[in-house]
Amino acid sequence: MNYENLTSADLDFLISVVGKEYVSTRDADLDQHSKDESFHQAVRPSVVVWTQSAAEISAVLKYANDHHIPVTPWGAGTSLEGNPIPIFGGIVLDTSRMDKVIQLRADDFQIDVQPGLRYKEMNATLAKQGLFFPPDPGANASIGGMIANNAAGTRTLRYGTTKDNVLRLEVVLPSGEIIRTGTRAKKTSSGFDLVHLFIGSEGTLGIITEATLRLSPLPEKFSAAITSFSTTEAATQVVTNIIGSGIVPAALEFLDTATVRAISATGEFALGENPTLLMEFHSATDVALKEELNQVEIMCRDGGCLNFEAGLGRDERDRLWRARHRAYDILVRSRPGVAYLIVDVAVPISEYSRLVSAAQAALAEQGLQGYLVGHAGDGNLHPLVPYTPGDTASYTTAWAADEKIVEAAIAMGGTATGEHGVGIGKRRFMPLEHGASLNAMRAIKATFDPNGILNPGKIFESD
Amino acid sequence: MNYENLTSADLDFLISVVGKEYVSTRDADLDQHSKDESFHQAVRPSVVVWTQSAAEISAVLKYANDHHIPVTPWGAGTSLEGNPIPIFGGIVLDTSRMDKVIQLRADDFQIDVQPGLRYKEMNATLAKQGLFFPPDPGANASIGGMIANNAAGTRTLRYGTTKDNVLRLEVVLPSGEIIRTGTRAKKTSSGFDLVHLFIGSEGTLGIITEATLRLSPLPEKFSAAITSFSTTEAATQVVTNIIGSGIVPAALEFLDTATVRAISATGEFALGENPTLLMEFHSATDVALKEELNQVEIMCRDGGCLNFEAGLGRDERDRLWRARHRAYDILVRSRPGVAYLIVDVAVPISEYSRLVSAAQAALAEQGLQGYLVGHAGDGNLHPLVPYTPGDTASYTTAWAADEKIVEAAIAMGGTATGEHGVGIGKRRFMPLEHGASLNAMRAIKATFDPNGILNPGKIFESD
Numbered sequence: 001m002n003y004e005n006l007t008s009a010d011l012d013f014l015i016s017v018v019g020k021e022y023v024s025t026r027d028a029d030l031d032q033h034s035k036d037e038s039f040h041q042a043v044r045p046s047v048v049v050w051t052q053s054a055a056e057i058s059a060v061l062k063y064a065n066d067h068h069i070p071v072t073p074w075g076a077g078t079s080l081e082g083n084p085i086p087i088f089g090g091i092v093l094d095t096s097r098m099d100k101v102i103q104l105r106a107d108d109f110q111i112d113v114q115p116g117l118r119y120k121e122m123n124a125t126l127a128k129q130g131l132f133f134p135p136d137p138g139a140n141a142s143i144g145g146m147i148a149n150n151a152a153g154t155r156t157l158r159y160g161t162t163k164d165n166v167l168r169l170e171v172v173l174p175s176g177e178i179i180r181t182g183t184r185a186k187k188t189s190s191g192f193d194l195v196h197l198f199i200g201s202e203g204t205l206g207i208i209t210e211a212t213l214r215l216s217p218l219p220e221k222f223s224a225a226i227t228s229f230s231t232t233e234a235a236t237q238v239v240t241n242i243i244g245s246g247i248v249p250a251a252l253e254f255l256d257t258a259t260v261r262a263i264s265a266t267g268e269f270a271l272g273e274n275p276t277l278l279m280e281f282h283s284a285t286d287v288a289l290k291e292e293l294n295q296v297e298i299m300c301r302d303g304g305c306l307n308f309e310a311g312l313g314r315d316e317r318d319r320l321w322r323a324r325h326r327a328y329d330i331l332v333r334s335r336p337g338v339a340y341l342i343v344d345v346a347v348p349i350s351e352y353s354r355l356v357s358a359a360q361a362a363l364a365e366q367g368l369q370g371y372l373v374g375h376a377g378d379g380n381l382h383p384l385v386p387y388t389p390g391d392t393a394s395y396t397t398a399w400a401a402d403e404k405i406v407e408a409a410i411a412m413g414g415t416a417t418g419e420h421g422v423g424i425g426k427r428r429f430m431p432l433e434h435g436a437s438l439n440a441m442r443a444i445k446a447t448f449d450p451n452g453i454l455n456p457g458k459i460f461e462s463d
Numbered sequence: 464m465n466y467e468n469l470t471s472a473d474l475d476f477l478i479s480v481v482g483k484e485y486v487s488t489r490d491a492d493l494d495q496h497s498k499d500e501s502f503h504q505a506v507r508p509s510v511v512v513w514t515q516s517a518a519e520i521s522a523v524l525k526y527a528n529d530h531h532i533p534v535t536p537w538g539a540g541t542s543l544e545g546n547p548i549p550i551f552g553g554i555v556l557d558t559s560r561m562d563k564v565i566q567l568r569a570d571d572f573q574i575d576v577q578p579g580l581r582y583k584e585m586n587a588t589l590a591k592q593g594l595f596f597p598p599d600p601g602a603n604a605s606i607g608g609m610i611a612n613n614a615a616g617t618r619t620l621r622y623g624t625t626k627d628n629v630l631r632l633e634v635v636l637p638s639g640e641i642i643r644t645g646t647r648a649k650k651t652s653s654g655f656d657l658v659h660l661f662i663g664s665e666g667t668l669g670i671i672t673e674a675t676l677r678l679s680p681l682p683e684k685f686s687a688a689i690t691s692f693s694t695t696e697a698a699t700q701v702v703t704n705i706i707g708s709g710i711v712p713a714a715l716e717f718l719d720t721a722t723v724r725a726i727s728a729t730g731e732f733a734l735g736e737n738p739t740l741l742m743e744f745h746s747a748t749d750v751a752l753k754e755e756l757n758q759v760e761i762m763c764r765d766g767g768c769l770n771f772e773a774g775l776g777r778d779e780r781d782r783l784w785r786a787r788h789r790a791y792d793i794l795v796r797s798r799p800g801v802a803y804l805i806v807d808v809a810v811p812i813s814e815y816s817r818l819v820s821a822a823q824a825a826l827a828e829q830g831l832q833g834y835l836v837g838h839a840g841d842g843n844l845h846p847l848v849p850y851t852p853g854d855t856a857s858y859t860t861a862w863a864a865d866e867k868i869v870e871a872a873i874a875m876g877g878t879a880t881g882e883h884g885v886g887i888g889k890r891r892f893m894p895l896e897h898g899a900s901l902n903a904m905r906a907i908k909a910t911f912d913p914n915g916i917l918n919p920g921k922i923f924e925s926d
Contacts, residue, residue: 107703108811130707150652161650163659164627179900184876185809186841187624189613189663189884190896191922192904196626196659200652217709240570244593246680246747284709285758288751295748346648348571378649413647421652433653437644440636440911441655447910448903459654 003088003456004068006046014049014091017059022050022097033074033084033092037139039341039387039395040082040424045072045092052097054170054178054209061207062176064091064453072455073203075145076118078137080342081423083149083202087457093207095144102210106131109215110167110184115144115208131215134159137419144208149421150200154251157377158282159216161419163199168212171198173205174449184212197444202421203455205448219250219282223289224317225310227300228274232256232353235275238303239376240349242279245299247292251280252377253324256356259371260323262334269323274306275356277376278324280317324373331371331384340370340384341398345409346418349379355409359383362404366397380418381409407432422459430461466551466919467531469509477512477554480522485513485560496537496547496555500602502804502850502858503545503887508535508555515560517633517641517672524670525639527554527916535918536666538608539581541600543805544886546612546665550920556670558607565673569594572678573630573647578607578671594678597622600882607671612884613663617714620706620840621745622679624882626662631675634661636668637912647675660907665884666918668911682713682745685780686752688773690763691737695719695816698738701766702839703812705742708762710755714743715840716787719819722834723786726793732786737769738819740839741787743780787836794834794847803833803847804861808872809881810842818872822846825867829860843881844872870895885922893923 014023024030025047035042051057064071070090077084086092098114101122105111106129113122120140123132135146136153145151147169152161159165168182182188182195198205229235232254239252255263255278260271279296283289293310300308311320331340347355356372359381363370374381383405387398406416406429416422416429430438442460445452477486487493488510498505514520527534533553540547549555561577564585568574569592576585583603586595598609599616608614610632615624622628631645645651645658661668692698695717702715718726718741723734742759746752756773763771774783794803810818819835822844826833837844846868850861869879869892879885879892893901905923908915 105811105813107813109706110811150656152650152652156650161652163656164623173903177899177902179903180898181900181903183809183878183896184811185843185872185878185881186812187615187619187809187843187881188878189615189624189880189882190878190889191885191893191901192664192668192907193613193626193656193659193662194900194903196656199656201655205655217707219709243572244680246682246745282709283751285751285754287754288746288748291748291750346646346650348568348573348647349649350568350570380648380650409648415646415648415651415653417652418648418650419652422654426653430654433646435643436640437642437657438654439640440642440644440657443910444655444907447906 002068003070003090006069006090010067010069011047013063014047014060017056018049018051024048033094036077036079036082036084038080038082038425039339040085043085043087045086046089048092048094050094050097054172057093057172057207057209058176058178060091060093061172061174065174065176065451068451069453070456071453073207075115075142076140078139078141079145079149079423080420081425083421083423083458085424087424095142098209101125104129108184110212111215112210112212113143114210115142117143119143119146126215127218130218132218133165133213134216135162135165143211147199147208147211148201148203152419154253154375156375157252158248158250163196165214166195166199166211167214169195169198169208170210171206171208174451174454182212200421202423202458204445204459205454221283221286221289222314222317223281223293223310223312224320225279225293225296225308226276226320227305227308228272228276229305230274232275232356234304235277236349236353236376238277238300241299241303242296243377245295247295249279249377250282253278254374254376255324255327256372259327259373262371263323263327263330266330271323272307278321280321327373335386337388338386339389340386341402343383343385343402343405344417344420345406345414346378346380347409347412347414351412351414352376352379355381355412358408359405362401365404366401368397368401378418379414424458427459427461430459465531466533466553469532469553473530473532474510476526477510477523480519481512481514487511496557499540499542499545499547501543501545501888502802503548506548506550508549509552511555511557513557513560517635520556520635520670520672521639521641523554523556524635524637528637528914531914532916533919534916536670538578538605539603541602541604542608542612542886543883544888546884546886546921548887550887558605561672564588567592571647573675574678575673575675576606577673578605580606582606582609589678590681593681595681596628596676597679598625598628606674610662610671610674611664611666615882617716617838619838620715621711621713626659628677629658629662629674630677632658632661632671633673634669634671637914637917645675663884665886665921667908667922668917684746684749684752685777686744686756686773686775687780687783688742688756688759688771689739689783690768690771691735691739692768693737695738695819697767698740699812699816699839701740701763704762704766705759706840708758710758712742712840713745716741717837717839718787718790719835722790722836725797725834726786726790729793734786735770741784743784790836798849800851801849802852803849804865806846806848806865806868807880807883808844808869808877810872810875810877812842814875814877815839815842818844818875821871822868825864828867829864831860831864841881842877887921890922890924
């Protein structure tokens with residue numbers, strides 16, 4: 001694709017749509033929108049535009065489409081694969097002013113929101129009604145960004161990913177047309193599933209301007225358990241056994257030996273030095289919770305666990321999970337000057353321990369001391385690959401490890417990305433993972449965005 | 464679209480692909496493939512072809528695409544909206560010979576199957592491994608048909624629809640290209656979600672030749688409860704309260720007064736004559752089950768239930784559910800010569816009692832004595848609208864009631880079809896439900912199937 005450079009006439013048009021104070025070419029604003037939280041290289045847009053309605057976005061897109069100007073939507077900039085970096089310059093369309101709750105319908109367990117709303121703020125409000133939106137990417141992402149990336153986190157096992165919790169979308173297409181798709185009903189078989197097509201499309205097909213989310217009752221009863229095993233295989237087998245028993249943990253996390261060793265070294269936690277599982281359970285009743293925990297302990301002991309510590313209630317859950325929540329900070333603090341490329345792959349559960357071995361081998365091959373954490377219940381692994389910011393050679397080494405890990409995951413029937421999206425970092429694996437179906441994806445892209453103006457250079461290697 | 468009539472050269476080609484014994488123009492075969500289980504008019508194809516592999520389907524589609532011959536895929540013929548009726552004639556492509564389990568991977572809770580396999584046969588085999596595929600359309604549908612229609616049934620509340628339980632597909636496109644899309648990993652954010660695009664596309668975008676299904680552990684502990692209320696509003700409020708409590712019933716069914724009256728009239732069941740809810744619960748432990756049932760009873764009594772009968776265990780569950788399972792047969796037997804148009808609409812739960820009133824009013828307006836049953840937990844209602852087979856006037860009356868009910872559901876933010884698909888019967892509501900997003904669906908159809916050969920005349924009113 002060939003894109004045009006922005007002219008002063010273009011800037012005048014943008015000002016006429018959103019107002020002078022919401023169009024910026026200031027260095028600070030361009031810098032702030034040049035980079036997400038990933039290790040990918042910053043690229044500045046020509047201009048940042050803060051829209052406040054679907055109508056404004058429609059006007060901007062129609063103009064950009066007519067003039068072949070790239071438009072990259074921007075939520076909170078918390079993504080981890082360079083998803084919103086405007087690598088072809090042009091317009092960054094920031095949705096942070098569109099951060100309103102449009103309507104909460106508690107009786108239907110639904111909320112209509114604008115895309116710029118941050119999910120942590122939304123959940124704080126919803127908590128007063130005993131409700132929450134379960135997908136939890138960790139960083140305080142915007143709802144629009146979560147939908148664009150199909151974000152997920154530790155609670156996927158019980159509550160699903162973003163994909164499983166969105167019912168309806170309003171989307172502006174590159175033509176400027178505003179469409180609404182999906183239904184407020186909990187299920188539908190009415191026509192093609194455009195909602196799921198837009199979820200995870202990373203702003204390459206349209207810009208989300210409103211979403212109806214599916215909410216869950218906030219759990220009132222919590223329990224948690226932490227247990228370790230002499231091998232990853234033994235830990236993984238217990239994961240399979242727990243899921244096979246019909247018990248549905250809210251979360252089931254894995255930490256490898258290197259990670260628990262680093263955490264234990266702080267002296268704040270005594271986790272031992274073995275592959276460790278951390279679990280959380282939600283239930284409507286205390287009795288059910290106790291009985292579940294009981295069964296889980298039996299399965300862990302039958303599976304040869306070296307230790308098993310459990311607790312009932314929110315405080316106990318928080319205490320046992322503190323190590324997991326602090327893990328990333330501890331790993332960063334423990335090695336000053338080192339940053340981590342957070343790899344994101346997922347495989348069928350039966351392949352999880354093989355994936356762990358492959359990741360450890362890939363790190364060792366590059367002479368790197370990395371760490372492995374992951375959502376074991378989903379088969380999702382996040383190897384943390386160290387690199388030194390500013391040192392080009394260390395990027396190359398980290399990328400080499402990343403490549404080996406991703407190729408191993410795909411070879412095991414898995415995916416190049418479980419929850420962070422393709423962005424820039426995973427584009428090169430798309431032919432390997434998708435084969436001929438990548439052509440079908442490209443055909444859809446060409447149908448929705450024939451001029452390739454929306455978030456160009458993402459998902460597909462060359463536009 | 465203009466389609467070509469089949470020539471003897473075309474038949475010769477089909478015979479060269481699948482063999483003489485698997486190409487038929489016999490009256491009995493054409494008749495058998497002219498009609499599903501709906502009230503829609505039968506239309507014969509020109510020929511029925513039984514394929515046995517993706518390669519054969521690829522050859523047939525490529526030829527049909529080049530020669531502009533309609534191809535309608537056929538699973539088990541159990542659908543309820545005319546979805547596989549070959550209304551433009553041409554080829555019916557029957558997948559019933561492709562009924563093999565390719566691979567069961569019990570540790571991953573996954574199975575790879577061919578599309579012609581019937582789900583009841585598959586679940587009978589899986590039961591020996593303590594596993595099952597939860598979506599349950601009732602009729603013994605083929606897996607390919609379930610995927611094409613995004614089929615669902617009574618267990619959606621806990622286990623989701625077909626859409627929530629398919630990980631990977633192999634699909635033959637009209638060009639003859641065979642693609643594989645999706646992953647064996649439980650979650651992915653890798654590129655556009657083609658899996659969900661094909662699910663529910665009713666064979667209009669491609670023909671499914673293999674699927675990886677997500678399985679669940681077969682529940683071992685069952686309980687059930689039956690309870691009635693003086694009004695539908697009261698019953699619906701209890702549904703909301705139960706879901707809001709965090710308890711997740713496996714099923715939560717609604718039967719209106721007319722239905723329970725007809726069932727009670729048989730003398731086999733004493734259900735009373737009030738709006739009734741029937742529930743089922745699955746749990747990993749007996750203790751949890753008892754505690755849940757206890758809480759549910761409290762919520763029903765607080766909600767003003769007139770009676771509450773519950774039971775623990777599989778036998779009790781079967782006893783309490785027998786009335787629901789026998790309902791359709793009882794309604795058919797009680798009025799000889801009368802058949803039922805089974806309407807399929809879904810709304811947000813808060814609108815459920817208004818939907819019930821609207822359906823009762825629509826029936827009354829046409830002077831019809833109908834019955835309402837539904838999956839209340841999903842907001843899905845199935846009004847049974849009586850008509851007399853062969854009597855054209857009675858079809859017109861039934862359609863008029865159907866139209867009123869569907870329009871009411873859409874006006875309430877709901878959908879024209881919760882689980883039966885669009886087929887022929889719901890095409891005329893697509894503009895009302897989808898508005899401008901219907902154009903996006905048409906654009907996708909044109910991209911995948913530019914000659915409109917795949918199941919023409921379905922989903923969209925005119926091709």
